[in-house]
Amino acid sequence: DAGVIQSPRHEVTEMGQEVTLRCKPISGHDYLFWYRQTMMRGLELLIYFNNNVPIDDSGMPEDRFSAKMPNASFSTLKIQPSEPRDSAVYFCASSLGLPETQYFGPGTRLLVL
Amino acid sequence: AQSVTQLGSHVSVSEGALVLLRCNYSSSVPPYLFWYVQYPNQGLQLLLKYTSAATLVKGINGFEAEFKKSETSFHLTKPSAHMSDAAEYFCAVRALYNQGGKLIFGQGTELSVKP
Numbered sequence: 727d728a729g730v731i732q733s734p735r736h737e738v739t740e741m742g743q744e745v746t747l748r749c750k751p752i753s754g755h756d757y758l759f760w761y762r763q764t765m766m767r768g769l770e771l772l773i774y775f776n777n778n779v780p781i782d783d784s785g786m787p788e789d790r791f792s793a794k795m796p797n798a799s800f801s802t803l804k805i806q807p808s809e810p811r812d813s814a815v816y817f818c819a820s821s822l823g824l825p826e827t828q829y830f831g832p833g834t835r836l837l838v839l
Numbered sequence: 840a841q842s843v844t845q846l847g848s849h850v851s852v853s854e855g856a857l858v859l860l861r862c863n864y865s866s867s868v869p870p871y872l873f874w875y876v877q878y879p880n881q882g883l884q885l886l887l888k889y890t891s892a893a894t895l896v897k898g899i900n901g902f903e904a905e906f907k908k909s910e911t912s913f914h915l916t917k918p919s920a921h922m923s924d925a926a927e928y929f930c931a932v933r934a935l936y937n938q939g940g941k942l943i944f945g946q947g948t949e950l951s952v953k954p
Contacts, residue, residue, distance in 0.1 A: 730882070759941070768944070768945075768946045768947060769883075769929065769944045769947070771941060771942075771943075771944075774941060782941065817882055817883070819882070819883075824933070824940035824941065827873075827885045827888065828883075828885075828942065829884075829885075830875075830882030830883040830884065831882050832880075832881055832882050833880075833881075833882055
Protein backbone atom coordinates (compact mmCIF):
# COMPACT_ATOMS: atom_id res chain seq x y z
CA ASP A 727 0.00 0.00 0.00
CA ALA A 728 1.27 3.47 -0.83
CA GLY A 729 0.31 4.92 2.52
CA VAL A 730 -1.20 8.34 3.05
CA ILE A 731 -0.15 10.73 0.33
CA GLN A 732 0.09 14.47 0.83
CA SER A 733 0.87 17.22 -1.60
CA PRO A 734 2.66 19.47 -1.86
CA ARG A 735 5.47 18.48 0.52
CA HIS A 736 6.62 22.06 0.81
CA GLU A 737 4.76 25.30 0.17
CA VAL A 738 6.06 28.83 0.41
CA THR A 739 3.57 31.59 -0.13
CA GLU A 740 2.98 35.22 0.69
CA MET A 741 0.57 36.54 3.24
CA GLY A 742 -2.89 36.92 1.82
CA GLN A 743 -2.60 34.15 -0.72
CA GLU A 744 -4.82 31.09 -0.82
CA VAL A 745 -3.19 27.81 0.11
CA THR A 746 -4.62 24.38 -0.65
CA LEU A 747 -3.21 21.24 0.89
CA ARG A 748 -4.19 17.84 -0.45
CA CYS A 749 -4.45 14.38 1.02
CA LYS A 750 -5.14 10.92 -0.31
CA PRO A 751 -5.91 8.48 2.52
CA ILE A 752 -5.17 4.79 2.52
CA SER A 753 -7.71 2.95 0.41
CA GLY A 754 -10.53 1.52 2.49
CA HIS A 755 -9.97 3.72 5.52
CA ASP A 756 -13.10 5.46 6.74
CA TYR A 757 -11.60 8.14 8.97
CA LEU A 758 -9.45 11.05 7.87
CA PHE A 759 -7.74 13.55 10.15
CA TRP A 760 -6.01 16.87 9.60
CA TYR A 761 -3.39 17.94 12.14
CA ARG A 762 -1.15 20.97 12.49
CA GLN A 763 2.23 20.82 14.20
CA THR A 764 4.18 23.81 15.49
CA MET A 765 6.93 24.22 18.02
CA MET A 766 4.77 26.40 20.21
CA ARG A 767 1.51 24.43 20.15
CA GLY A 768 2.65 20.91 19.39
CA LEU A 769 0.34 18.58 17.48
CA GLU A 770 -3.21 19.89 17.14
CA LEU A 771 -6.16 18.10 15.61
CA LEU A 772 -7.92 20.49 13.26
CA ILE A 773 -10.77 18.42 11.87
CA TYR A 774 -11.69 14.85 11.13
CA PHE A 775 -14.08 13.09 8.79
CA ASN A 776 -15.91 9.80 8.92
CA ASN A 777 -17.11 8.39 5.61
CA ASN A 778 -16.46 11.79 4.01
CA VAL A 779 -18.59 13.66 6.55
CA PRO A 780 -16.96 16.20 8.90
CA ILE A 781 -17.44 15.00 12.47
CA ASP A 782 -15.50 17.45 14.59
CA ASP A 783 -14.06 20.73 13.35
CA SER A 784 -13.62 22.31 16.75
CA GLY A 785 -9.89 22.49 16.21
CA MET A 786 -10.12 24.65 13.11
CA PRO A 787 -8.55 27.90 14.22
CA GLU A 788 -10.82 30.34 12.40
CA ASP A 789 -12.97 30.90 9.38
CA ARG A 790 -9.94 31.29 7.16
CA PHE A 791 -9.54 27.51 7.39
CA SER A 792 -11.83 25.11 5.58
CA ALA A 793 -11.65 21.40 4.80
CA LYS A 794 -13.53 19.21 2.39
CA MET A 795 -13.69 15.56 1.55
CA PRO A 796 -15.58 15.17 -1.71
CA ASN A 797 -14.97 11.43 -1.88
CA ALA A 798 -13.33 8.62 0.02
CA SER A 799 -9.97 9.06 -1.65
CA PHE A 800 -9.39 12.80 -1.48
CA SER A 801 -9.45 15.65 1.00
CA THR A 802 -8.32 19.26 0.95
CA LEU A 803 -7.45 21.78 3.62
CA LYS A 804 -7.67 25.35 2.44
CA ILE A 805 -6.41 28.53 4.07
CA GLN A 806 -7.72 31.76 2.65
CA PRO A 807 -6.24 34.27 3.22
CA SER A 808 -3.04 32.86 4.65
CA GLU A 809 -1.11 34.60 7.43
CA PRO A 810 2.46 34.14 8.74
CA ARG A 811 1.12 32.50 11.92
CA ASP A 812 -0.25 29.69 9.77
CA SER A 813 3.30 28.54 9.10
CA ALA A 814 3.48 24.95 10.33
CA VAL A 815 3.65 21.35 9.24
CA TYR A 816 0.23 20.02 8.32
CA PHE A 817 -0.35 16.29 8.56
CA CYS A 818 -3.11 14.17 7.18
CA ALA A 819 -3.82 10.79 8.74
CA SER A 820 -6.32 8.02 8.10
CA SER A 821 -7.61 5.02 9.99
CA LEU A 822 -10.04 2.16 9.68
CA GLY A 823 -12.40 2.85 12.54
CA LEU A 824 -11.76 4.52 15.90
CA PRO A 825 -9.59 4.32 17.88
CA GLU A 826 -7.65 2.15 15.54
CA THR A 827 -4.16 3.02 14.41
CA GLN A 828 -3.88 6.29 12.57
CA TYR A 829 -1.51 6.26 9.63
CA PHE A 830 0.14 9.58 9.00
CA GLY A 831 1.27 11.12 5.77
CA PRO A 832 4.69 12.76 5.45
CA GLY A 833 3.23 16.22 6.01
CA THR A 834 3.19 19.52 4.16
CA ARG A 835 5.61 22.12 5.44
CA LEU A 836 3.95 25.50 4.96
CA LEU A 837 5.78 28.80 5.20
CA VAL A 838 3.79 32.00 4.88
CA LEU A 839 5.94 35.06 4.38
CA ALA B 840 -11.80 15.31 29.80
CA GLN B 841 -9.15 12.91 28.67
CA SER B 842 -5.58 14.15 28.60
CA VAL B 843 -1.97 12.99 28.61
CA THR B 844 1.09 14.62 30.13
CA GLN B 845 4.55 13.77 28.95
CA LEU B 846 7.18 14.52 31.54
CA GLY B 847 10.24 16.02 29.98
CA SER B 848 10.24 17.67 26.59
CA HIS B 849 13.76 16.46 25.96
CA VAL B 850 15.55 13.30 27.10
CA SER B 851 19.14 12.46 26.32
CA VAL B 852 20.70 9.01 26.76
CA SER B 853 23.90 7.31 25.72
CA GLU B 854 23.89 4.58 23.14
CA GLY B 855 23.24 1.29 24.90
CA ALA B 856 21.58 2.89 27.91
CA LEU B 857 18.02 2.41 29.06
CA VAL B 858 15.40 4.60 27.46
CA LEU B 859 12.53 5.75 29.69
CA LEU B 860 9.94 8.20 28.38
CA ARG B 861 7.21 9.13 30.80
CA CYS B 862 3.52 9.54 30.11
CA ASN B 863 0.70 10.05 32.58
CA TYR B 864 -2.91 10.07 31.54
CA SER B 865 -6.19 11.36 32.84
CA SER B 866 -9.29 9.41 31.97
CA SER B 867 -12.66 8.85 33.55
CA VAL B 868 -13.01 5.50 31.83
CA PRO B 869 -10.58 2.68 31.06
CA PRO B 870 -8.32 4.29 28.52
CA TYR B 871 -6.93 3.29 25.18
CA LEU B 872 -3.33 4.52 25.09
CA PHE B 873 -0.83 4.87 22.28
CA TRP B 874 2.79 5.75 21.67
CA TYR B 875 3.77 7.23 18.32
CA VAL B 876 7.24 8.08 17.02
CA GLN B 877 8.17 10.84 14.61
CA TYR B 878 11.51 10.72 12.86
CA PRO B 879 12.89 13.97 11.44
CA ASN B 880 10.88 15.31 8.53
CA GLN B 881 8.44 12.43 8.63
CA GLY B 882 4.92 11.78 9.82
CA LEU B 883 4.05 9.92 12.99
CA GLN B 884 4.01 6.14 13.09
CA LEU B 885 2.57 3.83 15.71
CA LEU B 886 5.01 2.23 18.13
CA LEU B 887 2.48 0.38 20.29
CA LYS B 888 -0.98 0.61 21.78
CA TYR B 889 -2.84 -0.52 24.89
CA THR B 890 -6.46 -1.50 24.46
CA SER B 891 -7.30 -3.11 27.82
CA ALA B 892 -5.67 -6.46 27.19
CA ALA B 893 -2.22 -7.27 28.61
CA THR B 894 -0.79 -4.44 30.70
CA LEU B 895 2.70 -4.89 29.25
CA VAL B 896 2.59 -3.99 25.59
CA LYS B 897 5.39 -4.75 23.17
CA GLY B 898 5.89 -2.62 20.12
CA ILE B 899 8.22 -2.22 17.22
CA ASN B 900 11.96 -1.63 17.39
CA GLY B 901 12.29 -3.19 20.85
CA PHE B 902 10.08 -0.69 22.66
CA GLU B 903 7.53 -1.64 25.26
CA ALA B 904 5.19 0.15 27.64
CA GLU B 905 3.44 -0.86 30.81
CA PHE B 906 -0.03 0.30 31.73
CA LYS B 907 -0.25 1.04 35.46
CA LYS B 908 -3.73 2.01 36.50
CA SER B 909 -2.73 2.83 40.09
CA GLU B 910 -0.19 5.33 38.84
CA THR B 911 -2.19 6.44 35.77
CA SER B 912 0.97 5.93 33.79
CA PHE B 913 1.97 4.45 30.47
CA HIS B 914 5.75 4.89 30.34
CA LEU B 915 7.72 3.83 27.28
CA THR B 916 10.95 1.89 27.71
CA LYS B 917 13.68 0.27 25.70
CA PRO B 918 16.52 -1.65 27.38
CA SER B 919 19.28 -0.43 25.09
CA ALA B 920 19.17 2.76 23.05
CA HIS B 921 20.37 2.84 19.49
CA MET B 922 21.39 5.89 17.52
CA SER B 923 18.45 5.28 15.20
CA ASP B 924 16.03 5.79 18.12
CA ALA B 925 16.67 9.53 18.06
CA ALA B 926 13.25 10.99 17.30
CA GLU B 927 10.26 12.65 18.91
CA TYR B 928 7.85 10.45 20.81
CA PHE B 929 4.19 11.18 21.42
CA CYS B 930 1.88 9.60 23.94
CA ALA B 931 -1.84 9.69 23.12
CA VAL B 932 -5.13 8.73 24.75
CA ARG B 933 -8.43 8.06 23.08
CA ALA B 934 -11.07 10.64 23.84
CA LEU B 935 -14.39 9.55 25.27
CA TYR B 936 -16.76 8.02 22.79
CA ASN B 937 -19.13 10.96 23.13
CA GLN B 938 -16.25 13.16 22.06
CA GLY B 939 -15.82 11.17 18.89
CA GLY B 940 -13.19 8.80 20.15
CA LYS B 941 -10.41 10.82 18.55
CA LEU B 942 -6.85 10.70 19.83
CA ILE B 943 -5.52 13.36 22.17
CA PHE B 944 -1.76 13.73 21.91
CA GLY B 945 0.76 14.85 24.49
CA GLN B 946 3.28 17.57 23.79
CA GLY B 947 5.96 15.13 22.76
CA THR B 948 9.39 14.15 24.10
CA GLU B 949 12.45 14.53 21.95
CA LEU B 950 14.90 11.71 22.47
CA SER B 951 18.59 12.29 21.74
CA VAL B 952 21.06 9.40 21.69
CA LYS B 953 24.74 10.15 22.28
CA PRO B 954 27.47 7.92 20.88
